[in-house]
Amino acid sequence: MTTYVTTPIYYVNAMPHLGHAYTTIVTDTYSRYKRLCGDDVRFQTGTDEHGEKIAEAAAKAGETPRQYVDRIAATFKETWPLLTISQDYTIRTTDPDHVQTVQDILQLVHDRGDIYFSEYSGLYCQGCERFLTEKELVDGKCPDHQVEPKAISEQNYFFRMSKYQDWLIDHIKTHPEFITPERYRNEVLSFLSEPLEDLCISRPTARLTWGIPLPFDSNFVTYVWFDALINYLTGIGYPDGADFEKYWAAAEHVIAKDILKPHAIYWPTMLQAMGLAPYKRLHVHGYWNVDATKMSKSIGNVVRPKELVDTYGVDTVRYFVLREMSFGLDSSFSADAILTRHNADLANDLGNLFSRSLTMIDKYAQGRIPERGTVAMFTPDDRELISAMASMVAQYRECMDDFKFHKALQAIWEVISLLNRYIVSNAPWELAKDARHEERLRMVLCHLAEALWMIALVLKPIMPETAEKMATALGMKDAFADTGLEAVGQWGELPSGLGIDKGAQLFPRVEKRVEVALPATGKQQTANKSQPGMIEDGVLTFDQFKAVELRVAEIVAAEKVAKSERLLKLTVKAPEERTIVAGIALHYSPEALIGQRVLIVANLKPAKLMGILSHGMVLAAKELQADGSEKLVLATVAGSIANGSRVA
Numbered sequence: 001m002t003t004y005v006t007t008p009i010y011y012v013n014a015m016p017h018l019g020h021a022y023t024t025i026v027t028d029t030y031s032r033y034k035r036l037c038g039d040d041v042r043f044q045t046g047t048d049e050h051g052e053k054i055a056e057a058a059a060k061a062g063e064t065p066r067q068y069v070d071r072i073a074a075t076f077k078e079t080w081p082l083l084t085i086s087q088d089y090t091i092r093t094t095d096p097d098h099v100q101t102v103q104d105i106l107q108l109v110h111d112r113g114d115i116y117f118s119e120y121s122g123l124y125c126q127g128c129e130r131f132l133t134e135k136e137l138v139d140g141k142c143p144d145h146q147v148e149p150k151a152i153s154e155q156n157y158f159f160r161m162s163k164y165q166d167w168l169i170d171h172i173k174t175h176p177e178f179i180t181p182e183r184y185r186n187e188v189l190s191f192l193s194e195p196l197e198d199l200c201i202s203r204p205t206a207r208l209t210w211g212i213p214l215p216f217d218s219n220f221v222t223y224v225w226f227d228a229l230i231n232y233l234t235g236i237g238y239p240d241g242a243d244f245e246k247y248w249a250a251a252e253h254v255i256a257k258d259i260l261k262p263h264a265i266y267w268p269t270m271l272q273a274m275g276l277a278p279y280k281r282l283h284v285h286g287y288w289n290v291d292a293t294k295m296s297k298s299i300g301n302v303v304r305p306k307e308l309v310d311t312y313g314v315d316t317v318r319y320f321v322l323r324e325m326s327f328g329l330d331s332s333f334s335a336d337a338i339l340t341r342h343n344a345d346l347a348n349d350l351g352n353l354f355s356r357s358l359t360m361i362d363k364y365a366q367g368r369i370p371e372r373g374t375v376a377m378f379t380p381d382d383r384e385l386i387s388a389m390a391s392m393v394a395q396y397r398e399c400m401d402d403f404k405f406h407k408a409l410q411a412i413w414e415v416i417s418l419l420n421r422y423i424v425s426n427a428p429w430e431l432a433k434d435a436r437h438e439e440r441l442r443m444v445l446c447h448l449a450e451a452l453w454m455i456a457l458v459l460k461p462i463m464p465e466t467a468e469k470m471a472t473a474l475g476m477k478d479a480f481a482d483t484g485l486e487a488v489g490q491w492g493e494l495p496s497g498l499g500i501d502k503g504a505q506l507f508p509r510v511e512k513r514v515e516v517a518l519p520a521t522g523k524q525q526t527a528n529k530s531q532p533g534m535i536e537d538g539v540l541t542f543d544q545f546k547a548v549e550l551r552v553a554e555i556v557a558a559e560k561v562a563k564s565e566r567l568l569k570l571t572v573k574a575p576e577e578r579t580i581v582a583g584i585a586l587h588y589s590p591e592a593l594i595g596q597r598v599l600i601v602a603n604l605k606p607a608k609l610m611g612i613l614s615h616g617m618v619l620a621a622k623e624l625q626a627d628g629s630e631k632l633v634l635a636t637v638a639g640s641i642a643n644g645s646r647v648a
């Protein structure tokens with residue numbers, strides 16, 4: 001199978017921000033996923049360098065357009081390695097072969113009679129670089145750029161787009177996967193339910209010189225979209241390169257909803273006019289917002305990918321954007337959210353599981369992947385793990401194919417939780433105490449190592465550096481580059497005897513969050529001010545601390561929660577009686593707790609655990625032991641003091 005996948009080519013009128021980084025990370029993840037599936041993949045990104053806004057930005061910067069575009073295009077190109085982007089080709093619309101291709105295509109469409117000269121008046125939005133219809137305006141303004149479009153009347157060349165309207169409607173209707181998610185397909189169909197106008201494709205050189213001259217009239221340059229969209233063909237050597245033959249039928253474009261119309265309407269009709277098949281799929285995502293406003297260079301509320309990478313590391317940034325945004329919907333960037341994802345999902349869930357497992361292999365198997373036992377020795381726990389891994393990989397494939405990255409990650413994290421439970425219920429540190437359990441101990445450790453190897457493989461497209469670190473620590477560095485997705489779920493393939501590196505640490509905890517850069521002026525000023533009640537840099541104000549109601553409570557009853565290994569249902573007096581469900585069953589027997597006086601958080605929002613409503617939380621200290629187990633000790637009060645006394 002072949003895959004050809006592209007990002008939009010980004011305007012070089014400002015530096016890259018998290019919005020651009022997101023699309024590029026998504027496209028990179030998809031390319032890496034397809035490579036992992038064994039596809040022959042071509043991945044292209046690039047920069048869009050002609051047009052009025054670029055010419056204006058250059059003038060503002062006191063540079064010639066050529067100097068200016070060279071400088072900014074370089075900042076995009078330099079950003080991609082920071083995000084481990086693996087593009088095969090980076091195109092610039094100022095590349096001579098692109099200019100030639102655009103002119104050849106203009107000539108071809110002109111010769112076929114689909115370009116004509118006429119007078120036009122309309123409302124032009126420079127931000128969008130296109131004419132808007134009255135219907136698209138909100139309060140007379142472009143909803144994306146918040147400016148009133150300019151009324152322009154001039155003679156120009158037009159593309160007979162209307163001629164292809166019926167064909168396009170039919171194509172979208174008969175190819176449900178052509179535009180996804182479905183909401184955008186519906187949006188396009190609804191737009192197409194009104195008559196389509198022809199597309200103005202030129203600008204007089206009197207008004208704009210920074211563009212590609214029309215081959216049939218040197219008084220005009222081509223309009224930015226006709227120039228920009230063609231990049232997807234130039235990059236693969238249209239019209240007769242071998243790559244064009246190989247990849248065009250497999251083309252998939254990834255964009256945000258701001259450029260839906262040019263991609264869903266102009267581009268397929270242009271292709272039709274050239275006599276080419278349309279692209280295969282268009283994947284449309286939503287916006288990264290800051291406080292409900294689109295992150296954008298014109299507003300200035302942007303987050304720079306480099307700042308995030310410097311604090312968290314590249315893989316946290318990749319994980320965060322893919323996990324946090326449901327592809328297709330908008331998402332709000334928050335400094336707290338990335339800090340939490342890093343510490344909870346990555347440092348804690350995955351990082352601890354990994355280092356804990358390596359520690360145990362080191363201690364109980366002399367630092368080597370042990371010999372496995374036979375299938376006959378499998379316990380229900382093993383079978384649960386094996387079937388969970390199989391259903392995870394099936395779900396993962398489906399979600400990655402459909403651009404549901406957040407769901408693919410959810411599925412992987414479910415297996416990570418299961419593995420943490422597998423460790424607790426098989427307690428290798430207990431097995432190690434008795435020589436009769438030696439075989440079982442080896443199998444448990446072997447299963448852990450195999451499961452982590454499979455997790456490294458599925459994480460490869462998402463967090464390439466972490467996945468490689470995991471494989472290396474498991475002794476599988478050499479095999480890693482060439483192992484594909486088919487290995488996930490194949491138990492018994494990890495060779496025994498490989499030496500592991502128990503010191504590998506995946507995600508050091510981060511205590512400080514990164515501030516979002518403030519816009520210099522304007523209404524988004526408040527966007528980054530801390531909200532009342534928000535915790536900054538992990539430091540509590542005294543008022544915030546006072547809001548946590550800590551009280552002394554006496555445990556008067558305790559019982560195991562049915563079907564749970566970890567939970568106990570406690571009745572405490574503080575001084576009124578209340579029920580608290582606590583995850584301490586592996587450390588305390590119910591009987592040992594009666595009469596103990598502990599500390600509780602009394603004003604925690606009640607939560608249901610295994611169907612029981614818990615009113616608060618019991619405090620306990622947790623310590624990771626060298627043998628991989630966890631020690632947990634309840635916080636108790638020593639002196640004599642009344643139940644319900646406030647702790648502060």
Ligand code: MSP
Nearest residue numbers: 008009010011019020023048228229256287288295
């Ligand atoms: N040059 C055109 C695209 C031509 S493609 C043939 C253009 N460039 S742009 O620099 O404005 O980039 C727009 C794209 O950047 C969006 O479609 C999206 O991929 C990405 N994003 C820019 N801001 C974004 C957000 N705030 N949120 C999500 N993606 C964002 O349009």
